[in-house]
Amino acid sequence: MSTTGRGLGHVVVIGAGIAGLAAAHRLLARGARVTVLEAGDRVGGKLLPGEIAGVRVDLGAESMLARRPEAVTLAREAGLGESLQPPATATASIWTRGALRPMPKGHVMGVPGTAAALSGVLSAEGLARIERDADLPRTETGDDVAVGEYVAARLGREVVDRLVEPLLGGVYAGDAYRISMRSAVPQLFQAARAHVSLTEGVREIQAKAAANQRTGPVFMGIAGGIGRLPLAVAESVRARGGEILTGTPAHALRREPDGWRITAGERVLRADAVVVAVPAPAAARLLRAEAPGAAAELAAVEYASMALVTLAYRRADARLPEGSGFLVPPVDGRTIKASTFASRKWGWIAEEDPDVLVLRTSVGRHGETEILGRDDAGLVEVSRHDLREATGLDAVPLETRVTRWTDGLPQYPVGHHARVARVREHVAKLPGLAVCGAQYDGVGIPACIASAYAAVDQLEGDDRGVRDLTAHPVQSLHGGAGE
Numbered sequence: 001m002s003t004t005g006r007g008l009g010h011v012v013v014i015g016a017g018i019a020g021l022a023a024a025h026r027l028l029a030r031g032a033r034v035t036v037l038e039a040g041d042r043v044g045g046k047l048l049p050g051e052i053a054g055v056r057v058d059l060g061a062e063s064m065l066a067r068r069p070e071a072v073t074l075a076r077e078a079g080l081g082e083s084l085q086p087p088a089t090a091t092a093s094i095w096t097r098g099a100l101r102p103m104p105k106g107h108v109m110g111v112p113g114t115a116a117a118l119s120g121v122l123s124a125e126g127l128a129r130i131e132r133d134a135d136l137p138r139t140e141t142g143d144d145v146a147v148g149e150y151v152a153a154r155l156g157r158e159v160v161d162r163l164v165e166p167l168l169g170g171v172y173a174g175d176a177y178r179i180s181m182r183s184a185v186p187q188l189f190q191a192a193r194a195h196v197s198l199t200e201g202v203r204e205i206q207a208k209a210a211a212n213q214r215t216g217p218v219f220m221g222i223a224g225g226i227g228r229l230p231l232a233v234a235e236s237v238r239a240r241g242g243e244i245l246t247g248t249p250a251h252a253l254r255r256e257p258d259g260w261r262i263t264a265g266e267r268v269l270r271a272d273a274v275v276v277a278v279p280a281p282a283a284a285r286l287l288r289a290e291a292p293g294a295a296a297e298l299a300a301v302e303y304a305s306m307a308l309v310t311l312a313y314r315r316a317d318a319r320l321p322e323g324s325g326f327l328v329p330p331v332d333g334r335t336i337k338a339s340t341f342a343s344r345k346w347g348w349i350a351e352e353d354p355d356v357l358v359l360r361t362s363v364g365r366h367g368e369t370e371i372l373g374r375d376d377a378g379l380v381e382v383s384r385h386d387l388r389e390a391t392g393l394d395a396v397p398l399e400t401r402v403t404r405w406t407d408g409l410p411q412y413p414v415g416h417h418a419r420v421a422r423v424r425e426h427v428a429k430l431p432g433l434a435v436c437g438a439q440y441d442g443v444g445i446p447a448c449i450a451s452a453y454a455a456v457d458q459l460e461g462d463d464r465g466v467r468d469l470t471a472h473p474v475q476s477l478h479g480g481a482g483e
Contacts, residue, residue, distance in 0.1 A: 007031055007032070008027060008030055008031065008032035008272065008273060008459060008460065009032065009033065009259075009271075009272030009273065010032070010033045010034075010035070010270070010271045010272050010273075011027050011032045011033070011034050011035075011271055011272065011273045011274065011275060011459070012034075012035050012036075012037060012250075012260070012262050012269055012271040012273075012274050012275075013027070013034060013035070013036045013037070013274075013275045013277055014036075014037050014250045014253075014262070014274065014275065014276050014277060014278055014286065015036075015037070015038065015045075015276070015277035015278035015282075015437070016036050016037075016038035016040075016043040016044070016045070016230070016234065016244060016246070016277075017043075017044065017045025017046065017047075017230070017277065017278075017437065017438075017448070018044065018045060018046075018047055018229065018230050018233070018445055018448050018449065018452075019045075019277045019436045019437045019438070019448040019449065019451055019452045020036060020038075020275070020277030020278075020436075020437075020452070021036070021043060021044075021230050021233040021234055021237060022070075022074060022233065022448070022449040022452035022453065023275045023277055023436060023452035023453075023455055023456055024036050024233075024237045024242050024244075025074070025077070025078075025233055025236060025237055025240075026452065026453055026456045027242075027275075027456055028237060028240040028241065028242050029240075030456065030460070032273075033241070034237065034241075034242040034243070035242070035243045035244075035245065035269060035271070036237065036242065036243065036244040036245065037245055037248045037249070037250050037262070037264050037269075038244065038245065038246045038247070038248060039247070039248065039249030039250070039278075039282075040246065040247070041246055041247050042246060043230050043231065043234045043244065043246065044060075044227060044229075044230035044231065044234075045060075045230070046060045046061055046405065046408060046438075047060050047061055047226055047227050047229055047230050047445070048060040048227050048403070049224070049225045049227025049228055049231070050225075050227070050310075050401065050403070052310050052311075052312045052358060052399050052400075052401050053312035053353070053356050053358070053398045053399045054352075054353060054356070055312065055349060055352045055353050055356050055358055056224050056225055056348075056349075056352060057225060057310055057342060057349065057358055057360075058225040058226050058227050059227070059308060059310065059401065059403040060226075060227060060308070060403070060405070061226055061445065062221065062225070062226055062340065062342070062345075062346075063087065063219040063220065063221050063226060064219065064220055064221075064226060064229075064444065064445040064446060065218065065219060065220075065444050065445070065446050065476070066086070066216065066217050066218060066219055066220040067216075067218055068446035068447075068450070068474060069446075070445075070446040070449035070450050070453070071220075071229075071445040071446040071449055072084065072220055074229070074233060074449055075220075075222060075229055075232070077236070078229065078232035078233045078235070078236045079232055079235075079236070080222055080228060080229065080232050083222045083223040083224065083228070084220050084221075084222060084223075085220070085221050085222065085223050085346065085347060085348060086217035086219065086220055086221070087217070087219060087221065087324060087345050087346065088344065088345060088346060088347040088350075089322075089323060089324050089344055089345060090217075090218070090219070090324060091103070091322065091323040091324060092323055092324050092325055092326060092327065093321065093323055093325070093326040093327075094121060094162070094163070094166065094326060094327050094328075094329070095326045095327070095328045095329075095332070095334070095390045096121060096162050096328075096329050096332060097121075097123070097162075097332075100321055100326055100390060100391070101120050101121055102120070103326075103327070104117050104118050104119075104120070104121055104163070105117065106206065107163065107202070108185070108187065108188055108191075108202050108205055108206075109147075109164060109167050109168065109184075109185045109188065109475075110151075110159065110160075110163035110164035110165075110166075110167045110168070111151055111155070111159065111164060111188060111198065111202055112130065112155075112159070112199065112202065113199055113202040113203040113206050114130075114199060114203075115127045115128075115130035115131050115199075118130070118159065118162075118163065121162055121163060122158050122159065122162055122163075123158065125158070126156060126158030126159065126162070129155060129156030129158065129159075130155045130156065130159065130199065132156075133154045133155055133197050133198055133199050134197050134199065134200070136154060136196075136197075137196070138196045139153045139154055139192075139198075141181070141182075141189065141192050141193055143182075143415075143418070144180050144181065144182040144183075144189075144414045144415055144416075144417065144418070145180075145181050145182075145189075145192075145414060146176070146177050146178055146179060146180065146181065146413075146414050147160075147164060147168060147176050147177075147179050147180070147181040147184060147185055147188070148160045148164060148165065148175070148176035148177035148178075148179070149177055150181055150192060150198075151164055151176075151198065152177075154197075154198040154199075155198060155199070160176055160177070161329055161330075161331040162329050162331065163329070164176050165329055165330060165331070166327040166328060166329045166330070166337065166338070167327065168184065168185075169330065169337055169365055170327060170337065170338050170362070171184070171443060171444075171476045172184065172304065172366075172409055172411060172412060172443060172476075173304035173305075173306045173337075173362075173364060173365050173366055173408075173409045174304055174365065174366045174409070174411050174412070175365070175366055175367070178366075178411070178413050178414070179411070179412055179413065179414075180412045180413055180414050180415065180416045180417065182416075182417050182473075183412045183416040183417050183442075183473050184412050184473075184475070184476070185475060186472065186473045186475055187205055187475065188201070188202075188205075191204060191205055221346055221348075223348035224348065226445070229445075245264070245267075248264045248265055248267065249264060249265065250262055250263070250264045250278075250286060251263045251264060251265070252286070252289070253274060253276075253286045253287065253289070253290060254289060254290065255290050255430060256270070258270075259271055259272045259273070259432060260272070260273070260274045260432060260433070262274065271432075272432055273432035273433065273434070273459045274432065274433055274434075275434050275435070275436060275452075275455050275456070275459070276433070276434070276435045276436075277435070277436050277437050277452065277455075278437065279303070279407070279410070279437065279438070279439065280298040280299070280301035280303070280410060280437075280439045281298070281299065281301075281303075281407075283295075283298050283435060283437070283439075284296075284298035284299040287427075290430060290433075291426045291427055291429070291430060291433070293422070293426040294422075294423045294426035294427050294435075297419050297422050297423045297426070298423060298439070300419070301410055301411070301419070301439050302366070302410075302411040302413070303407035303408065303409060303410055303411065304364070304365060304366035304367075304407075304408070304409045304411060305364055305372055305404070305405060305406045305407055305408060305409075306362055306363060306364035306365070306372070306404075306405050306408055306409065307362070307363045307364055307372060307379055307402055307403065307404045307405065308360055308361070308362055308363075308402070308403045308405070309336075309360060309361045309362075309363065309379050309380055309383040309400065309401070309402050310342075310358065310359075310360040310400065310401045310402075310403070311358070311359055311360065311361075311380070311383070311384070311387075311397040311399075311400050312356050312357070312358050312397055312398045312399045312400075313356070313357045313358075313359075313393075313395050313397050313398060314355065314356070314357070314395070314398060315343075315354065315355050315356060315357040316355070317395035317396075318357045318393055318395050319392070319393070320341055320344070320357070320359070320391055320393060321391055323341065323344065324340060324341055324344055324345040325338065325339045325340040325341045325344075325345065325359070326338065326339055326390065328386075328390075330365065334386050334389075335363060335371060335382040335383075335385075335386055336361040336362065336363055336382070336383055336386045336387075337362050337363065337364075337365060338361065338362050339359060339360065339361045339362075339383075339386075339387060339390070340359060340360050340361075341357075341359045342358040342359055342360055343356070343357045343358045343359070356398065359387075361383040361386070361387065363379055363382070363383065366409075366411055372404070376400075376402040379402050380397075380400045380402065384397075409438075409443060410438055410439040410443065412443075417470070417473070420439075420440050420441070420470075421470060423435065423440075424440075424466060428458075432459065434455035434456070434458045434459050435455060436448070436451040436452040436454065436455040437451060438451075440469075441454075441469040441473055441474055442473055442474035442475065442476045443476045444474065444476035446474055447473075447474035447476055450465070450469060450474055451469065453465055454466045454468075454469055
């Protein structure tokens with residue numbers, strides 16, 4: 001049964017993360033009746049508001065890319081327009097080769113247009129290796145290539161290990177030598193295919209950006225925390241007549257002659273269409289009966305776990321370097337991978353209590369199990385140790401909070417785009433079914449929302465959104481430090 005031409009009818013959205021909520025919001029605007037099923041006891045997924053020492057903070061993602069329209073527009077539609085705030089400072093550092101050094105300008109996800117752009121971060125040998133790029137023969141990309149592998153071949157491993165790795169690691173908690181350049185840094189992939197010299201390709205990207213003269217902040221936050229976004233969207237969904245059922249995991253999804261049957265606990269729901277907006281393992285279980293090919297592909301998606309350690313100090317006791325925080329290359333053997341000086345980065349945090357200084361660290365990369373096996377006190381201890389080494393901060397915190405995101409970030413290895421295309425090809429064979437979420441078109445908030453909107457369009461018979469995301473993945477940039 002196709003929903004095209006007869007209205008969408010009743011649509012069940014499985015999952016109330018930002019992708020599922022965005023899909024529900026868009027469906028209601030298109031005239032559908034909507035029921036959202038969420039296994040957990042809250043909405044929002046990886047967007048989680050919290051509090052420490054009486055100050056509101058984010059315990060999950062803390063910023064969203066503003067150069068794409070989806071997230072900022074949805075925030076405005078949900079009534080948060082007046083709460084949108086850019087970072088108070090976007091000046092970050094990198095803790096490398098024994099010191100905090102200013103984050104270089106003039107690079108694309110750590111890949112420079114000139115060797116001089118990385119002066120101060122790389123050794124003299126590393127800078128000299130970049131200069132050889134102009135004289136090297138073409139490095140083939142094929143259909144896809146690992147970011148680290150390609151960049152190391154052109155510019156040397158030091159660029160990857162000291163800059164590309166911490167920037168990509170902050171987004172995916174992954175390994176740059178495994179992450180897909182086509183999916184994770186699409187503009188770099190296109191430049192690599194169009195140019196023999198990688199630095200020449202980066203300079204062209206930079207020239208185009210300069211010609212477009214894009215103004216305004218690259219990133220945006222929300223006063224009170226990005227975690228307010230899913231709550232506001234959920235409130236808007238309910239106000240428009242949508243139903244959101246938390247604590248209601250979907251167990252089975254079956255195709256019937258007149259639509260879909262969804263089993264969720266004791267409930268059996270019938271729908272004209274279904275949007276599956278849950279992480280890959282859960283989506284695989286749901287799709288196994290009706291779309292075994294898609295389920296097999298999704299079951300193979302790997303995830304990385306991480307933890308965020310939030311610390312609150314008396315401002316009088318805590319002196320920090322300037323800027324919004326710092327990134328940490330894993331090559332130096334440190335435990336934390338980044339730290340955000342949250343009270344510096346977000347004006348609203350500083351305003352809530354001027355006497356309290358909040359910062360956070362992130363710990364854990366793909367394949368790292370030992371560090372995340374430590375208890376909360378152990379994670380606080382290693383965070384404080386690394387903060388002391390990097391900044392000299394030795395004060396005792398007023399309060400600490402550890403937030404664990406087990407299997408929180410889908411990995412985008414080489415060939416990710418082809419896997420996503422296969423998933424969608426299998427799903428497209430079943431009328432009234434669409435998928436969306438962080439495992440498809442990008443892990444950032446705008447990417448998840450774009451994925452949701454494309455899913456809704458697909459239910460209406462419009463594949464342009466999916467085709468556009470396939471051709472132009474949403475690059476998920478790093479928000480400065482400790483993203």
